[in-house]
Amino acid sequence: LAIAQNHIGPSAYKQNDVIVALNGMTIEVVHTDAEGRMVLADTLTLTSRQKPDVIMDFATLTGSMHTALGDRMSGVISNRPALACQAVGAGVSSGERVVSFPFDEDYDSDLDSDIADIKQCTLEGGADHIHAARFMAKFIEHEVPWLHVDLSSYNRKEGLGAVQSSVNGFGVGLGLALIKQLLDQK
Template sequence: MQVAGYLFGIPAKGADPFAAGALPGLLPAGAYHLDGAPHPLSALAFALGTYRFTRYRSNSKGAVTLKLAPGDDAAALARTVEAVTLVRDLVNTPANDLGPADLEAAAAGLAARHGAHLSTILGDALLAQNFPLIHAVGRAATRAPRLLDLTWGDPAHPKVTLVGKGVCFDTGGLDIKPSSGMLIMKKDMGGAANALGLAHMIMARGLKLRLRVLIPAVENAIAGDAFRPGDVLASRKGISVEIGNTDAEGRLVLADALTLADAEKPDLLIDFATLTGAARVALGPQLPPAYTDDDALAADLARHADAQSDPLWRMPLWKPYLSMLDSKVADINNAGAGGFAGSITAALFLSRFVADAASWLHLDIYAWNPSPRPGRPEGGEAQTIRALDALLAERFGA
């Protein structure tokens, strides 16, 4: 590793724990090992730096692989790399090959691997079973909306539920996005991808918890039966929602899924969503906002985020801003008035649908690297799941 520092400009003791992740892009094909790695995360950084999304490429260069040194935890490294690779592959896949049915297939594959159970509520059955917001957002697409429900583990163990926004492509709906804003909207299912990635880590560890993963999988398309600005929609919880903007669709599908999750009174409820542009304006693409009223959870998560170099930043659930979601015709509006505090008001909207969970955490992730960094190539990315994996292992160890 010291030699690598001189040859490739990788500091032996640098500020970036992921510095070794630059090496796979600089080395010829072959198997390598790291001697005297300067940071505990160096092996992981190198392994994640070998990732390439080659599904659509006819020619790709030979592989760079890592040989683990004695003392490295091979199982832990494999578990993490598999989870991050799953997330990246799902997010990087274009929407023509990654629709709601394809997301369901990915969840089914994960369930089969770990002996979990997956059920699906499809199309108009969403209305019959009282998921009106999920149906409304997805009904205009030719690919039917659905709610995926994966369960695993001993029902007697503490309940941990993950909810992931699965908008497989987001046109913005009738409040259509400009072309520049639509270009990477294949990634709008990044919340679902990260939920599945964390689920893999939990099940592979065999943690002593009862896991549930809920994914509302839809496409926000434009057609004659698309939901409209000004519509008032029912929700599973019974809260009526005025549509201030059809491009604030993610919070709608999450609302119905969170209501279902909350009814079980889970010990910990976590949702992942590529929810707001406001989060990127506030904190940029590398630092997802985290919202919770549980101070102990926030402190523990921040500690693990720092240790794992998997950053996030706690933001306030500032209750006075709920008034920005007031509606004159319904219980709540889905889009805040005035354009202020967009990430906070989105989190506050979701909070209206969570009442009984012992603890709730909302993560407004980006799930995308706009430019490459060591160990973090351009494109789809896993965010916060390594920190959460460490936290859950601490709380619910096998």
């Protein structure tokens, strides 16, 4: 379980700092509010070293996902197109709808750094949800299939289904439906 709380303190990193990740990659800190992907970087490395059949992460990671989709569904990005399609299907069956976003390598050049192996994000915004996924993928070892579910988009005051609150547990039903699909395939 990886949890980040964005608080300042004497050991906090600053913009333009270079951090060494668990896998040895150096990361240029571009924006201190992009702390979630920094925590996920080492978490994905640790998890992928266990060589699981699949990794799924659920995170309220990017505001650009909300900009892209509004508040009625959320997005997924995967290093395996078939896994992303399965997640979309699980979203339909669970009532927690998601859209699959591209995972193309041509977004990588936006994260090129002059002082480190990779930038943590860009300041230009735009496709930050895709940039975040491309960043996090650099920390997955052994080519483990991986799915990122960005939860930041779905936050409706009206709630979800029978849950009439913005605190609705979005992602639980989706995750369980997807796990069931994956287990049924075995």
